[in-house]
Amino acid sequence: MEGRPADDSELISRALRGESAAYEEIVQRYQQVAFRTAYVVTGSAADAEDAAQEGFVKAFRALDRFRIGADLRPWLLRIVANEARNRVRSSGRRHHLELRLTEGFRPGDAAPSPEAVAVASDERRRLLDLVNSLSEEDRMVIASRYFLELSGEETAAALGIPEGTVKSRLSRALARLRARVEEAASA
Amino acid sequence: MPESELLEQQLIQLGRAVDWPATPRLRVEIPVLGRREGRGEGRPAWLDALLGSPWGRPVAVAVAALLIVAITLTAYTPSREAIANWINLHVNIQRVQQLPTPSPLPSGTLGSELGLGLPYTLEGAQNLVKWQITVPADLGRPDAVYVRTLPEGGEVTLVYARAPGIPVAGQTGVAVLVTEVRGAVRADYFSKMLGPDTTIEQVLVRGRSGYWVAGSPHIFMFQDASGQPYPDTLRLATNTLIFDSGNGTITRIEAYTSKERAIQIANSLPER
Numbered sequence: 001m002e003g004r005p006a007d008d009s010e011l012i013s014r015a016l017r018g019e020s021a022a023y024e025e026i027v028q029r030y031q032q033v034a035f036r037t038a039y040v041v042t043g044s045a046a047d048a049e050d051a052a053q054e055g056f057v058k059a060f061r062a063l064d065r066f067r068i069g070a071d072l073r074p075w076l077l078r079i080v081a082n083e084a085r086n087r088v089r090s091s092g093r094r095h096h097l098e099l100r101l102t103e104g105f106r107p108g109d110a111a112p113s114p115e116a117v118a119v120a121s122d123e124r125r126r127l128l129d130l131v132n133s134l135s136e137e138d139r140m141v142i143a144s145r146y147f148l149e150l151s152g153e154e155t156a157a158a159l160g161i162p163e164g165t166v167k168s169r170l171s172r173a174l175a176r177l178r179a180r181v182e183e184a185a186s187a
Numbered sequence: 188m189p190e191s192e193l194l195e196q197q198l199i200q201l202g203r204a205v206d207w208p209a210t211p212r213l214r215v216e217i218p219v220l221g222r223r224e225g226r227g228e229g230r231p232a233w234l235d236a237l238l239g240s241p242w243g244r245p246v247a248v249a250v251a252a253l254l255i256v257a258i259t260l261t262a263y264t265p266s267r268e269a270i271a272n273w274i275n276l277h278v279n280i281q282r283v284q285q286l287p288t289p290s291p292l293p294s295g296t297l298g299s300e301l302g303l304g305l306p307y308t309l310e311g312a313q314n315l316v317k318w319q320i321t322v323p324a325d326l327g328r329p330d331a332v333y334v335r336t337l338p339e340g341g342e343v344t345l346v347y348a349r350a351p352g353i354p355v356a357g358q359t360g361v362a363v364l365v366t367e368v369r370g371a372v373r374a375d376y377f378s379k380m381l382g383p384d385t386t387i388e389q390v391l392v393r394g395r396s397g398y399w400v401a402g403s404p405h406i407f408m409f410q411d412a413s414g415q416p417y418p419d420t421l422r423l424a425t426n427t428l429i430f431d432s433g434n435g436t437i438t439r440i441e442a443y444t445s446k447e448r449a450i451q452i453a454n455s456l457p458e459r
Contacts (some may be wrong), residue, residue, distance in 0.1 A: 032210040045208035053213050059307065085352050087314045102206040131201075146195065147202030176192055184192030 008072040016064060023063075027056050030073060033148065034080040037158045040143045041084035043095030051087050055080030061121060077150070079156035084159055097139055099147070101125060130180045138173035145170055214306060216297070248416055255406060256439045272348065297331040298346035298361055301422045304335030309345075318436050320431040320459075323365060325455035326350050338413055340412035341371030350452075353444045356423050363452070364422055369412035371438050374398060376408040376416050390428070390446065392453045397430025399446045409437055428452075433459040 008029075014022035034055060059079045066075060099122055124143035131142055144155040145166070155170075156163040296306050310334045313320050322328065329345035347363040348355065355362045356399055374387070385402035400407075403424050411417035412435070423426055423441040428449040432438040438456070440449050 010391060027213055031213045035213070036207055039208060046308045047314075048208070049211045050307055050314070053305060053307075054315075056213060087311075091310075091314050100206045101201075101204050121194065126206055127197060127201055128205075131198075142198060143202075147196035147205050149202065169412045173374070174194060181194070 005181065009068050011128060012063060012066060012068060012072065014073065019025065022046065026072070027134055030076050031056075033073070033150075034076060036048075036148055037077050037082050037144070037150070038084040040097060040140055040148065041081055041086055043097040047087050047091075047095070048084065051084035055083040058083065074151070074157045077154050081158040081160065092138045097136070097143065099128060099143065101128060113141070127140075127181070130177060130184065134176060137169065141166065141169045141173050141179070152182050197370065213377040214299075221429045222264070265350075269309065270458045297348050298333060298344070298359070298364070299331075301346075301361070301364075302420070303333035303344045303346070303360060303364075305333060307332050307334050310417065312343050312383070316343055318367070318434055320345075320367060321438075321459065323452045324457070325362060325452045326365070338368060338370065338411040342366060344422075350442065352448060353442050356425070356443060359423065361423065363440065363444075365452075366439045366441070367432065368409070368419070368437050368439075369435060370417065371408045371410045371435070372396070372398065372431050372437055373408075373416075376410065388446070389429075390450065392430040392450060393426070393432075393456070393458070395431050395433070396448070397428060397453070399449070400429065401425045401446070402426070407439065422443045 003135065010027070011022045011026050015026065022099050035052045038051040038055070039045060041049060042048050055076070059076055062079070066072070101140050131139060134142070140159060141155065144150050144158050145152075148158075150158060152166050155166045159166065163171070194407070199334050205372050246278045269290060307315070308327065309320065309322070312334045315334050317340070322345065326345075330348045333346065335342040335344075339371040345365040345367070346361055347365075348360060350362045353362045356442065374389075386403070390397045390399045390401045392408050404421050404427055405420050405424050407419045407427070407429065408416055409419065421439070421441060424442050425441060426446070426449065428440040428446070430438055430453060436454065436459075440452055442449060442452075
């Protein structure tokens with residue numbers, strides 16, 4: 001067992017036996033995707049942090065109701081996203097989700113020529129501007145599905161809608177984005 | 188590649204270049220009280236039965252009160268000796284004067300070792316409770332904010348590392364704690380829980396009745412939002428101003444300071 005990271009079911013069983021380190025490992029494993037999902041929902045890093053934190057506490061309290069063998073990630077994301085939505089609802093305000101690009105390429109990317117970097121950055125920036133110009137609903141479904149690379153089930157959990165609605169909403173959002181891309185290209 | 192797939196691929200690539208806010212290291216404090224509430228695991232069956240019965244809570248409160256009295260009596264040397272004589276224990280109890288030693292300031296978030304709950308931003312804490320959290324203008328924005336889900340309705344604590352004219356409590360690194368909780372002050376509840384090294388004085392705070400507890404109080408018993416007595420721990424075990432702050436909320440100000448200074452801080456709270 002040494003050297004192999006424990007799988008989720010093993011960590012859950014250990015956490016249920018009162019091993020707090022096992023739950024801490026679950027938190028570490030999923031805190032990034034949970035925080036980013038909450039950020040997509042709230043549009044605020046501070047609210048996302050609070051929502052993710054409270055979501056993990058609630059998940060711990062509900063851990064004995066989790067069906068062992070089921071996928072942990074969508075279950076956790078549902079709880080965190082619910083918490084994030086509750087915060088938006090109770091405060092009566094939602095921050096505008098505005099996404100930005102990192103400067104330059106990430107480590108591990110093939111080293112491109114300076115011209116290629118400039119062109120790629122410019123294309124990305126334009127595409128992101130077009131995504132940012134979409135409605136909140138379209139932006140959230142695109143950010144969840146493509147930027148966070150959540151599955152259909154996880155996107156449904158994050159947005160609090162049925163999986164079937166994710167497909168139709170995504171399809172409409174992509175159609176609107178495509179139209180804007182074509183419009184921008186012909187301008 | 189079809190055009191629709193191409194756009195999807197571009198979006199995935201774009202997502203990998205998005206500048207997300209840095210993921211904070213989440214500090215998930217495992218809530219002991221909520222840990223096995225669902226199944227009653229980790230708790231003896233007799234305790235479950237006691238808490239589940241209609242008279243369980245008063246009995247639990249009475250047992251807690253007896254324990255506190257017993258601990259106070261045994262901590263107080265003369266009564267410890269009297270108890271030893273009474274039960275015919277022929278032992279010599281030596282008085283050893285323990286001089287306080289300076290402790291290093293704790294590491295981590297300010298107040299994290301005081302059991303105040305989970306840390307939040309002020310705005311995040313406001314989203315969790317139903318009342319308007321008030322911040323004393325005299326102290327300004329707190330250095331840390333904590334929220335507990337218990338007692339019923341929640342408890343919010345504002346933590347200050349520094350306050351004009353108030354020394355920092357060496358062991359905690361905290362100067363002032365301002366705690367707000369749902370409930371009502373009942374002097375008949377908490378006066379019985381205070382030790383002999385503590386005095387209570389009734390005071391007027393913003394036109395409302397309040398209490399100045401001087402000395403080393405450890406427990407503050409009040410009536411929680413459900414109307415039940417609730418024993419809460421005073422974290423700094425020092426002079427404490429307690430008063431009804433309106434809208435069914437109690438405020439406590441704990442600090443190594445004078446009554447006048449504590450009332451001054453209380454008076455700088457915005458009116459609800």
